[in-house]
Amino acid sequence: MSLRVRPALPDDDAAWNSFVDSHPHGTPFHLTAWRDCIRETFGYQPRGLLVEDAGRIHGVLPLFLVVSPLSGRVLLSSPFAVYGGALVSGEEARLALKEGLENLARAEKVQYVELRNAWDSQCLGYERVRRYVTFTHEIAGTEEELLYTIPKKTRNLIRKAVKCGLASRHASDLEPFFRIYFTNLRRLGTPAFPRDHFRRILKAFAGSVYVLEVLHENRPVAVMLTFEYKGAIMPYYGASDREFNHLAPNNFLYWDLMRSGLERGLRVLDFGRSKNIPEDGVFFFKSQWGSQMRELPYEILLVRRRTLPHISPANPRFSPFLAVWKRLPLWVTNRLGPLLVKWVP
Numbered sequence: 001m002s003l004r005v006r007p008a009l010p011d012d013d014a015a016w017n018s019f020v021d022s023h024p025h026g027t028p029f030h031l032t033a034w035r036d037c038i039r040e041t042f043g044y045q046p047r048g049l050l051v052e053d054a055g056r057i058h059g060v061l062p063l064f065l066v067v068s069p070l071s072g073r074v075l076l077s078s079p080f081a082v083y084g085g086a087l088v089s090g091e092e093a094r095l096a097l098k099e100g101l102e103n104l105a106r107a108e109k110v111q112y113v114e115l116r117n118a119w120d121s122q123c124l125g126y127e128r129v130r131r132y133v134t135f136t137h138e139i140a141g142t143e144e145e146l147l148y149t150i151p152k153k154t155r156n157l158i159r160k161a162v163k164c165g166l167a168s169r170h171a172s173d174l175e176p177f178f179r180i181y182f183t184n185l186r187r188l189g190t191p192a193f194p195r196d197h198f199r200r201i202l203k204a205f206a207g208s209v210y211v212l213e214v215l216h217e218n219r220p221v222a223v224m225l226t227f228e229y230k231g232a233i234m235p236y237y238g239a240s241d242r243e244f245n246h247l248a249p250n251n252f253l254y255w256d257l258m259r260s261g262l263e264r265g266l267r268v269l270d271f272g273r274s275k276n277i278p279e280d281g282v283f284f285f286k287s288q289w290g291s292q293m294r295e296l297p298y299e300i301l302l303v304r305r306r307t308l309p310h311i312s313p314a315n316p317r318f319s320p321f322l323a324v325w326k327r328l329p330l331w332v333t334n335r336l337g338p339l340l341v342k343w344v345p
Helices: 010-022 032-042 091-108 143-147 152-163 175-188 195-204 242-247 249-263 281-287 316-327 330-343
Strands: 004-007 049-053 056-061 064-068 072-077 112-115 127-129 132-138 167-170 209-216 219-229 232-240 268-275 292-295 298-302
Touching: 004 091, 010 032, 010 056, 032 064, 032 195, 049 091, 056 091, 072 091, 091 298, 132 281, 143 249, 152 249, 167 249, 175 195, 175 209, 175 219, 175 232, 175 316, 175 330, 195 209, 195 219, 209 249, 219 242, 219 249, 232 242, 232 249, 242 249, 249 268, 268 281
Parallel strands: 072 112, 232 268
Antiparallel strands: 004 049, 049 056, 064 072, 112 298, 127 298, 132 268, 132 292, 167 209, 209 219, 219 232
16 A cells, blocks of 8 residues: 555545545534634635545544644644544554654744644544543433433432423524623633634534423523534534523523434534643533543654643733733623734634
8 A cells, every 4th residue: 555645636526525424533623614613704725634545534633723822833633623543444544644644844934833633543643632532321221211321419410400390492493502601711711713713613514403492481691502423522612501500500501402302313512622620610510410521642742842832821921911801891792802813722
């Protein structure tokens, strides 16, 4: 076999997506739909690589060139995604893709390359960044059996939410999502995304993405933009209205995703990425479901930079900025957020 690494071209999209769909570790963030959403919203330039032999794809690596005052020039797989990294058919393709990536990194004169791998088998052999974990929960059995895979304390919160009359629906209007989600981002000190980011995702992934609303007396109190891909439910962008947190809307939301997924034959709920800090609120919430936790094997290839980057709200360096951001009026953070968020992909 004579493998060749080259830049991905628009004519490769169908074959690329087919390879991702058939690969056991392919995710929505490896698909060209995510590439297009990110390029159109944030202006990052795709630098995807593929490995081929006689016109047949043996590996893909979604990549973007990101230029930020915080990081400089970097290659990232992939911006605003919790998963990314290489997908290959075997060791020969992995080695070819690694060589091609290093050649590209030197040619682009980047500071570093970040690969957001979900599985060890995706790793190319660079330095591991052990900052994040994920939780997954198998969906199987009857509804009652599924409920009893969840620890008692969380089960009781789910039952409380049901008794309080919470209900769910797929949103037809994005305004409640924007209101709840952007308010929560401001509370966390995180810049808001452009609204078009979400609209593009819903259009590009139509049929496999939706916004779930949790309702109390017909008022949305929690929201979640959710992907479904290859049997997995992937809640991704979500938040709740703190005024109603005593009703446990987040517990109801995740249970509703599990319950409806069971009815439709889906196999796993992927809770997504959390900081690997047990004291962190998101980590704690996800750890209360009896789910499997595993470390995400992110990798960094240092090119011009000599120390590992940490461009994240978890970095104490950004604490003063977060403190100020939390105190700004919501209309200000909603205006400024889309201008700043592209610096921290």
